[in-house]
Amino acid sequence: MHRYKFVLYRPLQFLPVLFGISLITFVLVRLIPGDPARVLLGTKSTPAAIAAIRAQYGLDQPIWLQYFYFLQNLAQGEMGKSILYKIDVLRLITTRIEPTLVLVLCSVLLSLLIAVPLASLAARSNGGPADHIVRFISTFGIGFPPFWLALMLIIFFSVRLDLFPVSGYGETLADKLYHLILPSLTIALSLSTVLIRSLRTAMIAELKGDLATAARARGMPESIVFWRHVVPNSLVPTVNLLAVNIGWLIGGTVVVESVFALPGMGQLLVRAIFSRDYMVVQGVAMVFACATVLVNFLADIVTVAIDPRVKQ
Amino acid sequence: MTAKWTKLSVATVLATLVFGATIAEAAGVLTIGRREDGTTFDPIKTAQNVDNWVFSNVFDVLVRVDKSGTKLIPGLAESWSISDDGLTYTFKLRDAKFSNGDPVTADDAAYSILRIRDNPGSLWADSYKIVDTATAADAKTLVVKLTGPSAPFLASLALPNVSVLPKKVVEGIGEDAFGEAPIGSGAFAVKEWRRGDRVILTKNPEYWDAANVSLDGVEWISIPDDNTRMLKVQAGEIDTAIFVPFSRIAELQKDPNLKIHLDTSTREDHLLINHEHGALAKKEVRQALDMAIDKKAIVDAVTFGLGEIAYSYVPKGALYHYADNLQRPYEPEKAKALLAEAGAADLKLNYVVNAGDEVDEQIAILLQQQLSKVGVTVDLQKVDPSQSWDMLIAGDYDISVMYWTNDVLDPDQKTTFVLGHDSNMNYMTRYNNPVVKDLVSAARVEMDPKKREQMYIDLQKMAKDDVNWVDLYYSPYRNVSRTNIENFDQNPLGRFFLEETKKN
Numbered sequence: 001m002h003r004y005k006f007v008l009y010r011p012l013q014f015l016p017v018l019f020g021i022s023l024i025t026f027v028l029v030r031l032i033p034g035d036p037a038r039v040l041l042g043t044k045s046t047p048a049a050i051a052a053i054r055a056q057y058g059l060d061q062p063i064w065l066q067y068f069y070f071l072q073n074l075a076q077g078e079m080g081k082s083i084l085y086k087i088d089v090l091r092l093i094t095t096r097i098e099p100t101l102v103l104v105l106c107s108v109l110l111s112l113l114i115a116v117p118l119a120s121l122a123a124r125s126n127g128g129p130a131d132h133i134v135r136f137i138s139t140f141g142i143g144f145p146p147f148w149l150a151l152m153l154i155i156f157f158s159v160r161l162d163l164f165p166v167s168g169y170g171e172t173l174a175d176k177l178y179h180l181i182l183p184s185l186t187i188a189l190s191l192s193t194v195l196i197r198s199l200r201t202a203m204i205a206e207l208k209g210d211l212a213t214a215a216r217a218r219g220m221p222e223s224i225v226f227w228r229h230v231v232p233n234s235l236v237p238t239v240n241l242l243a244v245n246i247g248w249l250i251g252g253t254v255v256v257e258s259v260f261a262l263p264g265m266g267q268l269l270v271r272a273i274f275s276r277d278y279m280v281v282q283g284v285a286m287v288f289a290c291a292t293v294l295v296n297f298l299a300d301i302v303t304v305a306i307d308p309r310v311k312q
Numbered sequence: 313m314t315a316k317w318t319k320l321s322v323a324t325v326l327a328t329l330v331f332g333a334t335i336a337e338a339a340g341v342l343t344i345g346r347r348e349d350g351t352t353f354d355p356i357k358t359a360q361n362v363d364n365w366v367f368s369n370v371f372d373v374l375v376r377v378d379k380s381g382t383k384l385i386p387g388l389a390e391s392w393s394i395s396d397d398g399l400t401y402t403f404k405l406r407d408a409k410f411s412n413g414d415p416v417t418a419d420d421a422a423y424s425i426l427r428i429r430d431n432p433g434s435l436w437a438d439s440y441k442i443v444d445t446a447t448a449a450d451a452k453t454l455v456v457k458l459t460g461p462s463a464p465f466l467a468s469l470a471l472p473n474v475s476v477l478p479k480k481v482v483e484g485i486g487e488d489a490f491g492e493a494p495i496g497s498g499a500f501a502v503k504e505w506r507r508g509d510r511v512i513l514t515k516n517p518e519y520w521d522a523a524n525v526s527l528d529g530v531e532w533i534s535i536p537d538d539n540t541r542m543l544k545v546q547a548g549e550i551d552t553a554i555f556v557p558f559s560r561i562a563e564l565q566k567d568p569n570l571k572i573h574l575d576t577s578t579r580e581d582h583l584l585i586n587h588e589h590g591a592l593a594k595k596e597v598r599q600a601l602d603m604a605i606d607k608k609a610i611v612d613a614v615t616f617g618l619g620e621i622a623y624s625y626v627p628k629g630a631l632y633h634y635a636d637n638l639q640r641p642y643e644p645e646k647a648k649a650l651l652a653e654a655g656a657a658d659l660k661l662n663y664v665v666n667a668g669d670e671v672d673e674q675i676a677i678l679l680q681q682q683l684s685k686v687g688v689t690v691d692l693q694k695v696d697p698s699q700s701w702d703m704l705i706a707g708d709y710d711i712s713v714m715y716w717t718n719d720v721l722d723p724d725q726k727t728t729f730v731l732g733h734d735s736n737m738n739y740m741t742r743y744n745n746p747v748v749k750d751l752v753s754a755a756r757v758e759m760d761p762k763k764r765e766q767m768y769i770d771l772q773k774m775a776k777d778d779v780n781w782v783d784l785y786y787s788p789y790r791n792v793s794r795t796n797i798e799n800f801d802q803n804p805l806g807r808f809f810l811e812e813t814k815k816n
Contacts, residue, residue, distance in 0.1 A: 034698025041435060042359045043716060044725075046735040047705075049438065056432065085507075086352045086433075086491055095507040151539055159547050166544040167535055169509055261535040261544075263349070263508030270536075271348065276698065 003304055010300070014293050018286070022074070025285040026067050029278050035059075036083045036276040057083055059278075070282065079286070080279035084272070089283035093265065097287070099169050099176075100253050100264035103187070106180050107249065108242065110188035111195055115238075116231070118192070119199035124226065126204055134196065141193035146252055150186045150259040157182060167261040183260045187252045191245065198241050202234030209233075236307050243299030246292050340528035340815055342797065345541045345553035349508050349534035354491035355473045356427060356434040361806055364472045364719070366511060366532055368807045371475030371496035374403055374421060374454075375466060377721045381576070381804030382631045384466060384721065388416055388476055388497065388520075389454070398461030398759050403454040409518040410478045411501035418448035423479040425456065425469075433487075436473050439725075461757045463764060464722035471720055472807075499525050499811035509534060519811075526814045545570065545792055551815060552793040552800055558616045564792055573791040575802045576629035578718035580622050583679070583782040588742040589710050591656035598779035600654070601711075602640045604647035604686040610678055611785050614671055618790070622783035624772045625730055629786075629804035632723050632768035638776045648686040659688045664703055664712040667694035675713050675784070704740040713784070714739070718805060723768055724756050731775055743780040 037053035038045055054060045058069065073080055079089035122134035158166045170176040206212060207230055215225045254266035261267075265284055272280035350363045355371060358364070376387040389403040408416040429440040442465060444457045458465060468474070481495045494502055499521070500513035514529040516522065533550060535541040538557050545553040546567060556564065556572070565572050583605070591597045607621040620628065624637040651657055663679070666672040673694075680690040690711075695703065703709055716739075718726055728734045732752035733744055748771065755767040776783075793800045798814040 032698075033696050033702065035702075038698065038701055040359065043714070044359070044729065046438065048735070049435070053435075084351050086354065086357055087488065092507070151543075154540065154543055159543055162547070166547050166549050167537075167540045168533070168544075168549075259537045259540055261509075261533070261537065261540060263506065263534070267508055267536065 003308075004301070007301060010297060014297075017293060018289060021289040022071070022282070022286060023067070025282050026070060027063070029273075029276075029281045030063060032273075032276065034276045036278060039275045040083060053083075057081075074286075079283040082272075082277055082280045084275045084277045084280070089279045092268070092280065093283055093287055096263060096265050096268045098264075099180075099262045100250075100257070100266060102176065103180055103183055103253055103256070103262065103264060104246075104249055106177070106184035107187035107191060107252075110184045111192040114188055114192040115195035115199055119196045119203060119234075120226070120231070122196070122200045123203035123207060123230075126207070131200075134200070138193040138196045141189055144190065146186055146190055146255050147259055149189060150183070150256060153182050153186060154259075167259075169262050179260075180262075183256045183262060186256050186259075187249065190252065191249065194245065195238055195241065199234055199238050202237050203230055206230040206233050232306060236303055239299050239302050239306070243296045246295045247288075250288050250291065340526070341531060342527050342529070342552065342800075342810065342813055342815055343531045343533055343550040345533050345535045345544055345550045347534065347536050347538075347541070347555055350505075350511055350532070352491040353494040353502065353505070354433075354487055355475050355477070356431055356436055357491065358473070359435045361717075365806055365808060366513075367472035367475060367496075368498070369500050369530065369810045370494065370498045370502055370513065371472065371477070372408070372416075372498045373472065373475050374405075374469045377467075377470045377803060377805055377807065379801060379803050379809060381578070381629055381721065384470060387470070388421070392466070394466075394759075398463075398757075399458050401456040401458070401466070402449075403456070405452045405454060406520055407452075408497050408520040410481070410495050410497045411516045411518050412478070412481065412495050413518055414478055414480065415451075416476060416478075416497050417451050418454040419451070420479045421454045421476045422446040422448050422456075423482075424474060424477045427477070427482075428474050431487075436471070439468055439471075440474070461759060463756055463759055464720065464724035467720050467722035500527075500530055503529070521811065525811045527810065530810055542792070545794065548794065551797050552791060554789070554791045556790040556792050558614070558618055558787075558790070561616060561618060561790060569795055571793050571795050571797070573793065573800060573802070574618060574788040575791070576804050577787065577789045577802075577806070578627045578630050578804045579715055579787050580625065580627045580717075581675075581713060581715040581784045581787070582622065582625070583784055584704065584709075584712045584714055584739065584741050585779070585781055586707055586710050586740075586742055587744070588707060591654065591659055592661075592710060594654050594656070595778055596650055596654040597656050597659070598782075599640070600647040600650040600656075600686070601683070601688070602779050602782050603643045603650070604683055604688070605679065605782060605784075606642045606682050607784055608642070609682070610675060613678060614674055615785060615787050619785040619787040622786050623776070624783060625726065625775055625780070626723050626768065626772055627718070627786050627804075630718055630723060631721050632765050634769045634772040637772050644682075644685050651686060651688070657687055661688060661690050661710040663690050663692050664700050664709040665692050665694045666697040666700050669697060672713055679711075679713075705736065707737070707740070707742060721805065724752075727752050727755070727768070727771060731771060731780060738780065741781055743778065745774070745778055748774050748778070 037050045040053060041049055058066060082089050082092055085092055118134050122131040125131045154166055157163045164182050165179055168179055170179045211229050212225050215229055253264060254270060257264045257266035258270060269284045348362050350366055351360060352358050355367050373387045374389040375384045378385045388405055388408055390406040392401060392403045394401055405416060405418055410416060425443055425446040428434050428436050429443055442458050442462050444459045446456045449455050478495050482490045499516060499519045501516040503514045504512040510531050510533040512531050515525055515527060535544055541553045542560055544550050561572055564570050585592055585598055587593055611617060611619045611621055623639040624634050626633045651659060663676060665676040676692050680692060683690050704712055716726060730739045731748050733749045751767060751771055755764055758764040758767060789802050796816045799812045801809050
């Protein structure tokens with residue numbers, strides 16, 4: 001099992017990565033012009049009132065000291081207090097994490113459901129009409145901006161056909177999934193176009209590869225060759241592609257959550273940035289960073305599991 | 313095996329559709345779509361409309377502002393009297409209860425006033441520094457002593473931020489916990505707050521006027537995207553939506569299932585002028601700018617004709633608004649002559665614009681065109697909204713568009729900010745007229761309403777003559793409801809009268 005040894009030491013590499021991200025976010029968010037105290041007080045703010053708020057949240061301290069306090073809090077498992085919401089950032093995040101998590105999972109699942117059959121179709125008719133149609137669609141799909149796509153889906157499926165709710169998040173699990181179909185579809189339609197291209201190329205290579213040729217030589221029917229040998233092997237680059245795209249996927253949730261009014265982290269982040277709610281921006285960025293690191297780690301494990309040749 | 317999975321997933325999707333499609337909608341629960349979710353339920357720690365508009369129906373205040381937005385009416389205080397020296401206010405409280413069943417006492421009221429004045433987290437402390445003591449003479453009598461006479465004091469008690477809170481509960485569970493799950497004495501009580509999604513209110517059976525409340529509950533739902541929010545009410549998934557974009561009104565008016573509500577607000581958009589910069593210090597130059605601006609064109613382009621030309625810093629729908637104030641007609645030729653006379657024929661102005669704000673950018677281009685007709689060159693400097701504020705404060709601009717909305721009925725707050733030269737250099741304009749400044753202070757302590765009204769009329773005239781800024785336009789609140797909703801009204805200060813709303 002020495003192939004899995006990286007599972008033990010890889011997490012050690014996460015620490016400097018996360019440390020770097022925390023530093024960059026901390027500095028960047030403070031470089032944006034503007035002032036959380038000003039946003040909090042609105043147009044009727046006086047210089048004295050602004051100074052009082054800044055002092056209350058330690059924003060009048062030198063930036064390196066603020067960063068030190070931030071790290072100190074982080075070491076104790078705390079992320080400070082939101083200036084806008086007046087509660088602990090970690091608590092705030094826990095109230096908002098579920099919709100985003102489920103949305104990302106559903107989107108990945110749905111994009112695989114779209115991408116695998118279409119890519120298979122294209123690869124097996126390599127150069128044929130089906131291939132051309134799929135390639136055309138996937139090239140076309142990349143061009144659609146998600147917010148526009150989201151509105152079109154709402155207008156067609158929710159307003160015209162009355163099949164899905166326009167927006168929002170449900171109460172029960174079934175209700176939540178029902179509310180998430182259109183949002184996931186919006187992301188999946190974009191994501192699957194990327195996946196289709198990578199899968200199709202990998203499949204075509206595998207179809208011509210030694211493994212497939214050997215299987216055919218043993219008299220295996222073509223469909224079994226395809227599903228047993230070609231598909232699993234072409235999934236390896238796709239899994240890695242998905243992992244690389246996790247950042248993009250999280251970015252996509254920001255847009256989609258706003259359009260579909262999903263109470264997730266993406267929306268939380270947008271409002272926090274506009275309000276210059278530094279602590280919340282830092283907190284959400286840390287969570288997204290951890291998620292990205294974790295997903296890439298899991299992708300490595302999955303890759304090793306799928307393909308015995310891979311050594312980390 | 314593949315076929316089995318296909319069948320299973322199809323079945324799952326279908327099952328989800330069937331079970332999910334039954335969206336439980338209690339009768340008599342009003343759903344309101346708004347942009348953002350609230351931030352806290354501790355009234356002293358927020359200055360945002362998203363919070364205040366919900367507070368009005370969850371908490372109650374001693375005195376309320378009526379629907380017209382110009383009169384104080386009894387709230388938790390049934391009646392009140394003011395001593396002759398204007399220093400002592402005595403309030404008689406009505407028999408009211410908090411939603412947990414505890415009676416509302418004078419002690420709670422005194423606690424709430426002192427808390428907004430003294431609590432380090434209070435964003436409103438400055439407005440209540442005038443309070444010397446607040447004490448309960450008995451369970452239902454509150455006595456407030458001021459450090460000096462103040463005409464606007466009574467009106468300041470109508471602010472949702474100084475709502476009467478249950479002292480026992482706030483101190484018992486702590487203010488952080490109270491900020492998440494509050495107890496009030498308003499028409500509705502907070503049942504659940506799903507952060508980022510919605511605030512769920514249920515009718516408060518303990519409310520003193522509960523017999524006249526028709527709704528079983530209210531849900532304030534956050535739907536940030538304007539398009540989605542409008543589609544949601546068009547699809548009938550919510551009863552009402554607020555913040556309808558100007559550009560959508562005409563289209564929504566055609567929908568037979570919908571009713572558009574255009575309620576008077578106190579919002580005024582104006583063009584700030586930096587009085588310290590060169591020729592702008594001359595009154596004649598500022599008057600010429602006022603004449604050179606075609607406000608009608610702005611109203612038509614920006615508000616699709618739904619707004620109104622502004623002509624006084626006290627907006628229409630606010631107390632002491634002077635309807636006969638001077639309206640300088642649009643006269644570019646006269647403006648040009650006036651500028652030449654003042655030696656400012658080739659005026660160059662630096663205009664700070666909020667980048668990304670559609671309305672702001674639209675106005676900027678209109679003004680640039682209009683002013684070029686009188687020989688004024690306008691350089692547009694687009695900056696991030698939060699940066700523009702710092703530039704205005706620093707005086708790093710010649711002209712810039714800003715807006716103001718009142719949150720108290722009394723004109724003193726805005727007048728002090730805009731003309732009283734108190735803080736922020738008269739709302740960043742650096743306007744400084746000592747006669748006006750003295751009149752602002754005198755009006756604040758004048759207890760005779762007749763005399764006081766005259767003082768504010770004079771102030772409006774003087775500000776107009778001096779052109780402290782250029783009044784551009786007033787705009788209404790824009791809400792939409794399904795036709796089965798009745799009495800969905802908002803007063804000019806933003807309060808929704810949900811205790812009167814009916815869902816048929």
